[in-house]
Amino acid sequence: MSGNGLFSLTDEHEMLRQAARDFARNEIAPIAAEFDETGEFPSETIAKMGAMGFMGIEVPEEYGGAGMDTLSYVLALEEICKADAAHGTIMSVNNSLFCHAVLRFGTEAQKDKYLRGVASGQAIGAYSLTEPMSGSDAGTMRSRAIREGDHYVINGRKSWVTSAPVADYVLLFTMTDPEKKHRGISAFLIDTDQPGFARGKKEPKLGIRASATSEILFEDYHVPAENRLGEEGEGFKIAMSVLDAGRIGIAAQALGIAGAAYEHSVAYAQEREAFGSKIGEFQGVAFQLADMKTRLEAARLLTYNAALAKEKCKQTGERFTLEASMAKLFASETAMFVTHAAVQIHGGMGYSKELPIERYFRDAKITEIYEGTSEIQRMVIARLETGLRIT
Numbered sequence: 584m585s586g587n588g589l590f591s592l593t594d595e596h597e598m599l600r601q602a603a604r605d606f607a608r609n610e611i612a613p614i615a616a617e618f619d620e621t622g623e624f625p626s627e628t629i630a631k632m633g634a635m636g637f638m639g640i641e642v643p644e645e646y647g648g649a650g651m652d653t654l655s656y657v658l659a660l661e662e663i664c665k666a667d668a669a670h671g672t673i674m675s676v677n678n679s680l681f682c683h684a685v686l687r688f689g690t691e692a693q694k695d696k697y698l699r700g701v702a703s704g705q706a707i708g709a710y711s712l713t714e715p716m717s718g719s720d721a722g723t724m725r726s727r728a729i730r731e732g733d734h735y736v737i738n739g740r741k742s743w744v745t746s747a748p749v750a751d752y753v754l755l756f757t758m759t760d761p762e763k764k765h766r767g768i769s770a771f772l773i774d775t776d777q778p779g780f781a782r783g784k785k786e787p788k789l790g791i792r793a794s795a796t797s798e799i800l801f802e803d804y805h806v807p808a809e810n811r812l813g814e815e816g817e818g819f820k821i822a823m824s825v826l827d828a829g830r831i832g833i834a835a836q837a838l839g840i841a842g843a844a845y846e847h848s849v850a851y852a853q854e855r856e857a858f859g860s861k862i863g864e865f866q867g868v869a870f871q872l873a874d875m876k877t878r879l880e881a882a883r884l885l886t887y888n889a890a891l892a893k894e895k896c897k898q899t900g901e902r903f904t905l906e907a908s909m910a911k912l913f914a915s916e917t918a919m920f921v922t923h924a925a926v927q928i929h930g931g932m933g934y935s936k937e938l939p940i941e942r943y944f945r946d947a948k949i950t951e952i953y954e955g956t957s958e959i960q961r962m963v964i965a966r967l968e969t970g971l972r973i974t
């Protein structure tokens with residue numbers, strides 16, 4: 584954040600941000616284009632991020648994490664995403680969807696078994712809510728878990744699971760009582776090395792290509808009842824509560840992508856000449872830069888504010904849904920606005936794979952889709968504001 588802003592960072596925040604920035608510039612930026620091209624999972628850099636504490640930033644040290652606050656998580660994720668949003672996706676799912684869920688809803692035994700490895704980056708965690716026939720409308724999911732004594736038997740197909748091709752553990756949401764719809768969903772911690780679990784084909788994607796995404800398949804998979812997270816039927820509530828945390832991560836990711844595109848655009852506008860002037864001297868370009876910067880800073884304020892709201896709620900146990908949804912909605916639309924303008928400012932070079940601008944443009948789009956589309960964020964915000972049942 585530049586200037587004398589509302590948010591003052593502590594020395595600890597500044598140090599963490601600098602460490603993330605140096606790591607992202609030195610280790611991630613040089614390989615980002617190659618991994619985007621091949622779609623290969625960046626295991627080596629992710630392992631290094633684990634060693635630096637980036638895979639479980641808010642998890643207490645006793646459970647293998649870095650024991651820092653939500654703003655630290657946002658600052659580090661923003662820097663990682665400036666270099667490569669795909670690394671950011673893997674980091675964000677690990678931190679705010681898997682670790683946050685186990686920390687918030689897990690028993691001591693579950694934390695002991697599932698949190699330590701994932702928070703320290705030695706194991707990878709995934710979150711699986713979506714199915715081929717149920718995305719925004721999670722209550723229509725078709726996968727099933729049927730209780731048999733001290734375990735459940737799971738059957739079904741889940742889709743679009745980030746990190747699934749490499750995940751050691753998956754937080755799975757599945758139906759235990761289909762009659763009850765949303766209230767019939769339960770959450771389970773799944774070991775991917777057990778019989779009955781299979782990974783489907785990797786999805787070829789427009790952007791964040793190095794973050795592996797695939798279907799996962801369950802065929803008579805036996806999960807002990809002690810692996811259920813929360814009570815039977817509490818899965819939907821847990822899924823939504825965890826997405827509050829996830830959405831702050833996606834807002835930070837959008838900030839990182841937009842920030843990188845903006846900085847490149849300023850530099851290009853200062854150098855590139857046309858009609859005997861720097862292109863930045865044309866109002867048509869300069870005003871675009873002004874709008875990019877203004878929206879970026881507004882998105883940053885909403886995102887940091889959501890981080891502070893989450894931090895406060897750690898004490899009270901309250902939800903921070905409104906702050907998280909507004910940050911995600913505005914930051915993701917800002918990322919699209921800024922990267923679209925960045926391609927335009929770079930002209931033909933914006934369209935070339937010789938520069939990262941086209942990658943930023945492709946990567947930005949996902950932030951408007953996953954962890955609740957922009958339409959779903961608007962529904963959530965409007966529902967909270969009006970108390971009406973908006974569909």
Ligand SMILES: Cc1cc2nc3c(=O)[nH]c(=O)nc-3n(C[C@H](O)[C@H](O)[C@H](O)COP(=O)(O)OP(=O)(O)OC[C@H]3O[C@@H](n4cnc5c(N)ncnc54)[C@H](O)[C@@H]3O)c2cc1C
Nearest residue numbers: 710711712713717718719743744745953954955956958974
């Ligand atoms: C790269 C990638 C990674 C992903 N990772 C994960 C993951 O790790 N775990 C996971 O569980 N899921 C994941 N997802 C799934 C993602 O969360 C869903 O794609 C998203 O929630 C939208 O669901 P859908 O694709 O089924 O779209 P649909 O729900 O079918 O929506 C289609 C369109 O209709 C609109 N729409 C739907 N309902 C309404 C309404 N009531 N009012 C107005 N408009 C509406 C939507 O906004 C959208 O524009 C991932 C998706 C992608 C692309």
